[in-house]
Amino acid sequence: MKQILIACCALVGLSGCLEYTPMYKVGASTQESNVTRAQCNTYAAQTVPPMIIQDWIPVFGANGRVVGHRIETYDANEGRRNTAVKTCMSQQGFDRVSIPYCTEDQLAGKSYAPLKNSPPLTGSICAIRQKDGGRVLIDLSKPKS
Numbered sequence: 001m002k003q004i005l006i007a008c009c010a011l012v013g014l015s016g017c018l019e020y021t022p023m024y025k026v027g028a029s030t031q032e033s034n035v036t037r038a039q040c041n042t043y044a045a046q047t048v049p050p051m052i053i054q055d056w057i058p059v060f061g062a063n064g065r066v067v068g069h070r071i072e073t074y075d076a077n078e079g080r081r082n083t084a085v086k087t088c089m090s091q092q093g094f095d096r097v098s099i100p101y102c103t104e105d106q107l108a109g110k111s112y113a114p115l116k117n118s119p120p121l122t123g124s125i126c127a128i129r130q131k132d133g134g135r136v137l138i139d140l141s142k143p144k145s
Contacts, residue, residue, distance in 0.1 A: 018101065019098040019100055019101065020098070020099045020100075020101060020127035020135050021096060021098050021099070022096075022097065022135075023086070023090075023094040023097075024095060024096070024097040024099075024118055024121075025092070025093045025094045025118060026119065026120050026121075027117055027118060028094070029116060029117050029118075030117075033094070033118070036089060036094065037089065040092070044081045044082075044084035044085045047084060048077050048081040048084050050075045050081075051076040051077045052073060052074070052075055052076075053073070053074055053076050054071055054073050055071065055072045055073075055074075056069055057070050057071070057072060099121065099125060099126065099127050099137065100126050100127070101127050101128070102126035102140070106126065106140055107128075110143040110144075111143065111144045112128075112138035112139070112140070112142070112144060113138070113142075113144055114128075114136035114137065115136070115137045115138060115139060119137075119139065124140040125138070125139055126138060
């Protein structure tokens, strides 16, 4: 049973590597998407400010006595702030979508120009990870000549 649980956790962790899940609006330019996200981040930061909580957590010894402690600090409003950003983006016409990453076979030595605007999502649209951690979309049906 324990092995099944470990295998399921590994699959869930790896599933994040298979698709890119941005907030997406057909026809939006990269600049428009970035500006909207920045505005929504600012709105969320102003309406749901950080609420920093410090918890004192005792560390117990073998005999059940407290032998030390650790302090954990976290922002209790982080989830609400993320929800506020998502709601703001949705109000601006953006939706969460899943875009597959391009495979090595699909790229196969061809080069593609990054898309400037968000096209309608079809089977030929996929994402490429950049070295700096960013991602760009390409259309496999339009290789560079």
